[in-house]
Amino acid sequence: xxxxKESDNASDTPSSPKNVYKDPDDxxxxxxxxxxxxxxxxNPTYIHYLAQNRYFExxxxxxxxxxxxxxxxxxxxxxIMYPHCLYFLELLQNANFRNAMAHPANKEVAHRQQFFxxxxxxxxxxxxxxxxxxxEEVPTPAPLPPASAPPQQSLPATxxxxxxxxxxxxxTHSPMPYGLPSGSAxxxxxxxxSGIDRRxxxxxxxxx
Numbered sequence: 001x002x003x004x005k006e007s008d009n010a011s012d013t014p015s016s017p018k019n020v021y022k023d024p025d026d027x028x029x030x031x032x033x034x035x036x037x038x039x040x041x042x043n044p045t046y047i048h049y050l051a052q053n054r055y056f057e058x059x060x061x062x063x064x065x066x067x068x069x070x071x072x073x074x075x076x077x078x079x080i081m082y083p084h085c086l087y088f089l090e091l092l093q094n095a096n097f098r099n100a101m102a103h104p105a106n107k108e109v110a111h112r113q114q115f116f117x118x119x120x121x122x123x124x125x126x127x128x129x130x131x132x133x134x135x136e137e138v139p140t141p142a143p144l145p146p147a148s149a150p151p152q153q154s155l156p157a158t159x160x161x162x163x164x165x166x167x168x169x170x171x172t173h174s175p176m177p178y179g180l181p182s183g184s185a186x187x188x189x190x191x192x193x194s195g196i197d198r199r200x201x202x203x204x205x206x207x208x
Contacts, residue, residue, distance in 0.1 A: 035079055038071050041092070042085035044101070044110040051102035056092075065092050084114060 091097045100106045
């Protein structure tokens with residue numbers, strides 16, 4: 001009887017520390033595996049794969065997702081390289097999100113929004129973090145001195161002889177016969193008279 005009581009008491013007592021599982025490498029391998037799995041949740045395609053293969057219908061797997069929330073603590077979050085995994089880990093605690101990620105269209109929407117976040121978040125964040133530099137002062141140009149007229153070169157005083165054309169002589173009658181007006185009988189008479197005078201002179205000379 002005493003032996004049976006001792007065996008019952010031994011079964012009621014918790015297991016001795018000798019039977020507690022202890023990682024051979026002090027939990028290093030477990031730490032790395034859980035870190036790798038948590039960071040895989042940053043990929044919406046991987047979450048879609050888990051949903052299509054009905055991992056989210058397993059209660060043990062749902063409990064494992066709740067257990068992995070310790071990665072949000074400051075002493076563990078410093079090892080996370082892809083912080084989006086923590087955001088999706090928080091969303092996976094909701095059954096509606098787990099069911100929605102089974103549809104390819106929802107997976108594409110999540111992936112597209114994630115891409116836009118990576119594309120624009122840094123620039124948008126820097127606008128509010130970085131102090132705005134003061135406006136640059138535009139240097140005012142120095143006023144230009146008044147423009148002075150260039151000095152005119154003085155030409156040496158020279159007496160310039162002004163040559164003027166002589167006045168045109170008054171119109172006189174030409175002594176030539178063709179200077180007479182046309183139709184004048186004066187020239188004809190003079191020529192005849194001069195011819196007669198010459199003949200008389202020759203005749204007088206011949207007589208003498």
